[in-house]
Amino acid sequence: MSIGVLALVTTVIWIVQIYELIKPEEKQDNRKIIVLMSFGCLLTTVLTVHLFQSFIGS
Numbered sequence: 434m435s436i437g438v439l440a441l442v443t444t445v446i447w448i449v450q451i452y453e454l455i456k457p458e459e460k461q462d463n464r465k466i467i468v469l470m471s472f473g474c475l476l477t478t479v480l481t482v483h484l485f486q487s488f489i490g491s
Contacts, residue, residue, distance in 0.1 A: 436483055443476040 450469035453461060 436480070439476060440480055443473065443480060446473045446476065 446469055450466060450473060453466055453469065
């Protein structure tokens, strides 16, 4: 998977999570928030590692 596509997917995940957190508390889906947070953190970590590897490899 291209790193650009991964960055785009990560950005969309964080935006969807923000919209879920903006909702009133009664309408928030806690399970959805946890899943989005987990995948968002995982993909952000992958992007960060790739960034540092590209700096070191240069």
